[in-house]
Amino acid sequence: METSVRIERIDAYRWRVPRHGGMRTDGLIFADEGLMRDLEGDQAVQQVANVAHLPGIVGPAIAMPDIHWGYGFPIGGVAAFDLETGVVSPGGVGYDINCGVRLLATSLSISEARPRLGALVDALYRTIPSGVGASRSDVILQRRELEGVLRDGARWAVEHGFGVPADLEAIEANGTLEGADPGAVSDRAKERGKSQLGTVGSGNHFVEVGYVAETFDAAAAARLGLEPGRLTVFIHSGSRGLGYQVCDDSLETMLRASAKYAIPLPDKQLCCAPLASPEARHYWGAMNAAANFAFANRQLMAHYARRALGQVFGPEAAERTHLVYDVCHNIAKIERHEVAGAPRRVCVHRKGATRAFPPGHPELASRFRDLGQPVLIPGDMGRYSYVLLGTDGAYRETFGSTCHGAGRRLSRHQAKKLARPRNILRELEAQGILVRAATRGTVDEEMPEAYKDVSRVVDVVHAAGIGRKVVQLKPVAVVKG
Amino acid sequence: MPYRFLSHTADAAVVLEAPDEAGLRAAGVAALRELLLGDSPVAVALERPIRASGNDTAERLINYLREVLYLYDAERFVPAEAAAEGVRGEPFQADRHRAIREVKAVTYHGAEVRRGADGGLRATVVFDL
Known part of the structure; x- marks a missing residue:
């Protein structure tokens, strides 16, 4: 499965x-050169070329430095389409519609919190269900409530x-995407x-759970409540089975539509x-309804994370934990x-890419207007993650978009093989x-x-001017599914 | 083994080989079962009907596997083997079945079925993890 697509170097951080x-x-x-070498032997670059086949595409088919082989679009792909001649493709959004991340900043310092981190991670594990098919027995939505979630997203959750209401202005699109139609979501998806x-x-x-380990822009970090040593909570999830089903339901219709409108497809997933x-x-x-479900999902998880903080550190710790930002x-x-x-x-x-609007953008809440949009880039559970800000460069070159994470370098099979003789839990514990x-x-x-080391990805984004580093966070406790 | 996994960084890609369409479905169920449950034993206790349509062999195969995955994910019906007009298996039981991984979807990415020189069919399927 190798690519035969031609690639030309434009400069140190751009390839055509x-x-x-x-x-x-x-x-x-x-x-950069190293990240391009990582792409050898898979289909990610071919997938960039495939996206460029779609009708009505405006500007280039773009890929971020965390590009890797996906299905349809590559992960890390961005493409814009003309409203009259262009298309929408579920393969350009993915199954996990509005998969995204949110970051909470507590009022605690890592030194205050460290002695009780075991209790905190246990409380988070108890309070936020994780794992295959995870469900809640305390929040089961009746049909009308589910329709409210699908229509109003995080706003439904706050109501x-x-x-709290202040959370909403720190969420992309204020946590509610317009144009959601709960009636367009199938019974199967609602059931899931x-x-x-x-x-x-x-x-x-x-x-x-992490803390601010390194600061690149102290003034911006202070504005976001991310002073050195500040304890944070990062949440990564999406629209769960509901979103997967919405995407799945749409594909048969879209395959028929592609034939009906005579759109040639280099890959059926497009x-x-x-x-x-x-x-x-x-x-x-x-x-949009599934995206609203995802916003509400992360809003509920943030609520339960605050509750866990309150259980361990007292009610004031929950009340003083604020939402830094939430991105799709x-x-x-x-x-x-x-x-x-x-x-x-x-x-x-944006499929595996983050919106990164610059300072002054009218869609940003007033408290971010002069800063630019916060951009959250998780790494892996052993190293670090980053908070960036959106830039004019991203707005000019990438339709206001930047990277979304580290990107895998090993398949799951390879990782398991490497981990088998080791005890990864113990190794991480030994690192704190x-x-x-x-x-x-x-x-x-x-x-x-x-x-991949996420700092390689973030350094490219920063150097290319499509994102600006603010702080680096280091993990101290993780709940995995 | 009628299936083998290919190296794929983010998701899971599998090559299925069989003499006919029914064999491809059987191999697809076996691969999907391994992804979902590893080597947990699954009894052939019940059969659930599946009607999978499509414009070609590849679409019919993908659409069939999408239904198998839906039954597992939404109704906790664990697949054991393909049947002529459905899938056989049993309800999920936590003491016997180990759910090792979430499979989000069976994708159409690169979906293609080819006939080899020996007359057999060969399909590649990518599962979104």
Whole structure:
């Protein structure tokens, strides 16, 4: 499965996949030489070229430095489409619609918290269900409530006592995407979602306690409440089975739509429909509803994380924990961008990529307006994660997008083989990182060596000007599925 | 073994080989069962019907496996083997079945079935993990 696509180096951090064959535009990959070498032998670059085949694409098919082989779009892929001639593709969003991350900053310092980290990780593990098929017995949504979640997202959660109103302005799109149509979500999807709100799930999803270990921009860090040593909680999850089912349900329709509208597909997983078509409108309504479910899911998990902090450190610790930000990784959105010097509304697909709007952007809440949008980049559970800010460079070059994480370097099979003779839990504990997980298998598959060093990815983003480093966080306790 | 996993960084890719479409479904169920449950034993106790349509062999195979995964994920029906018009298996029992991994979906990525020189069928399927 190797790629035969030609690649040209533009500069130290940019590579062009020149338009050829059925491609309608170039591909543009952000990476340094080492990261490009990591792509040899898989199909990620071919997938960038495949995305460039889709009708109505505006600008290049873009890939972030954490690009890796996905299905349809590569993971780390960004593409914008014209509203009249372009398409929406569920393969450009992914199965885990609005998979994303949120970061909470506590009022505690790591030195205050360290003696009680064991109690904290146990409380988080008890309070936030994780693992394969995780569900909650205390939050089972009746049909009307589920429809409220699908329509209103995090706003529904806050109105029902999960969090505080101030949380909403620290969430992308204020935690509610317009255009959600609960009626477009199938009964199957609703059935899968009704007991999964407030659960982390499994695989690479997690709840991670960390602290601010290094600061790159002290003024911005202070504005975000991320002073040196501050204890933080990172949450990574998405729309759970409900979102997977929404995507799955849409694919047969989109395959038929691709044939109906005579859209040639280099990969069936890129099946799509013109944005103005009834097929696209149906998917759009269901996708936004699933995205709202994901916002509400992370809002509930943050609520339970605050409760766990309160149980261990007292009620004041829960009350003084604030939401730094919450971002989507897998989404398609209508946004206004400048294309060839003129403002234009386009449909931006981000699959394994993060929105990174610059200072002054009108969609940002007033408290972020002069800073730029906070961007959260988790790494692996043994090393570090980053907080960045959106930049003008991202707005100019990448439709206001940047990377989303480290990207895997080992398959799950390779990771398990490497971990088998070792005890990864003990190794992490010896480094001062406590792990609670439903199975040892997940910990082995998610071992730190399974991922690229996220600092390589973030350094490229920073150097290329499509993100700006603020702080580095180091993990001290992790709940894995 | 009628299936073998390929190296895939983020997800799971499997090659299925069989003389006919029914054999591909059987191999696909075996591969999916291994991903979901490792080597947990699964009894052939019940049969659940599946009607999988599609424009070609690849789409029919993917659509069949999507239904098997849905039954597992939404109804906790553990697949043991493919049947002519469905899938055989048993309800999930925590004391006998070890759910080792979440499989989000059976994708259409690169979905293709080819006939080899020996007349047999060969399919590649990518599962989203």
